[in-house]
Amino acid sequence: MDYIVDGIGEALRTILRLDREFLGTVLVSVKVALISTVLATGAGVPFGILVAESRFRGRQAVITVLNTLMSLPTVVVGLWVYSFLSRRGPLGPFGLLYTQSAMVIGQFILAFPIIAGLAVASVAGLDRRVRETALSLGADPGQGFRMFLHEARFGILAAVVAGFGRVFAEVGVSMMLGGNIRGYTRNITTAIALETSKGEFALGIALGLVLLTVALAINVLFGLFRKRAA
């Protein structure tokens, strides 16, 4: 048991002295997750609004697929994207495998269905009178849509936060597509996996604490937005 206690103590020291490797690893996680979340938001939110607002054949099927993809296993995404990016794959010539770009692609695929799916739910749950009311008060269609977005904002923010939480904590995509290259593609989760298998717990525990803190913050934010959206 001693090694756990020692590990925790060493972990706290690592955090407090702002260890270079520790900070770099956290930074990679934050950067890659942020970029993929921003991209997935840019694509997923408009897509979600479109699906929620329009009536077309197969709309329910699209929603079902989105909901299914929300729990997509990360290793499956890793496998698909790997097969596209590897030297023999169709995108092989771009040399993206084992780069941060590859991680962003994989995490985008993970975050998109979550953000789009939750955006559909929050927009569809919005009061139908919002836009009508805006128009009845003299808004032009653009102003009406802006009010509509304004009313949906907390639900959409909750969707974005959930997407970020998902990619920040995932390990499969980062490991398979990033390759856990020290100082480049090594992020919190892949580092924890590596350190643990090396039997070195201190850095792993320190990184784990960061992960937990972020997860907690995300859940608090998510709950807050959901409450405001209701």
Added chain:
Amino acid sequence: MNAYDLKDIERRRGDFDLRIGGSFRLQSGEIYAVAGPNGCGKSTLLNLLALLDRPQQGEVVFRGEPVAYERPEALLALRRRVGYLMQNPYLFKLSVFDNIAYGLRVRGRRKPAVRDRVRAVMDGLSLTHLAARPARELSGGEAQRVALARTLAPETEVLLLDEPTANVDRNQVHAVEEAILWMNRERNVTVVLATHSREQAYRMSRHLISIVDGRIRDIAYENVFPGTLSRGPDGVKAVTVRGGVRLRTAEGEPGRVTVSIDPREILLSREELVSSALNRLHGSITKIEDVNGSLRVFVDVGVALCAVITRTSYHKMGLNIGNRVWATFKANAVKVL
């Protein structure tokens, strides 16, 4: 000038049809009450008047301008001259102040003008103390008043109000009605008011638009009298109204009542008619009005009684102001409200 001219309108919505045959006018500066059961087409009519919805057939003329539905900018300019309070209004997730300011802001009013106007409207509807509150946390009555304030704020030429006093506390109804009447009286705003309360309709308006089965009628109602209903020795019910005039009626329970008589059910004659009608009143003509082709003749029988007759019979009878005539109508023409 007419606020609206509706010509041969047809609006189909699923299995529901609103038809307005011929020409239907709403005069500027008047207050119209819209009555009719739920789902009779009230909202369809109000949506048309708000220019949010367009008829499949027919023409809508707003204040002399034919509405061009296919030109978004022209349509928007007309829409902004109309204020519309929808039934069960929705308040935005904003403060009370920002909700009320919305209509002014989308119209591009300047900040100081917005602030002054919002304050004035809040003051008139006793909402000032709620200004900073999130609108979604208000009680039903407060929310309704905020929604009305929001509709009044942009000072439009026309106000369409769907149940403006729904959920409003009894002691606030008067203030709400006053605010609406004030806009009509002082700013000459045309008001179309949908209400379930006949009393409110009578209190506030002189015109009743009735929609039955998607057909629309404008009844300028008159002959609304408060009085006391009692049962006579002969068992016949009679309502004693102002001036001691007794109106026989077939309905109602003893006590304070308000009755109305459809002006089209009243026969005018120079000689007393011998008939089964229980009400025969004698008086002299005080006023004659021409409304949409038929004549409204007011007879002073102790109260001013209005009868509607055609132009032809008017000429035939050679009626004039000051003539003494008999007004005859059945007991079941006297409706207890």
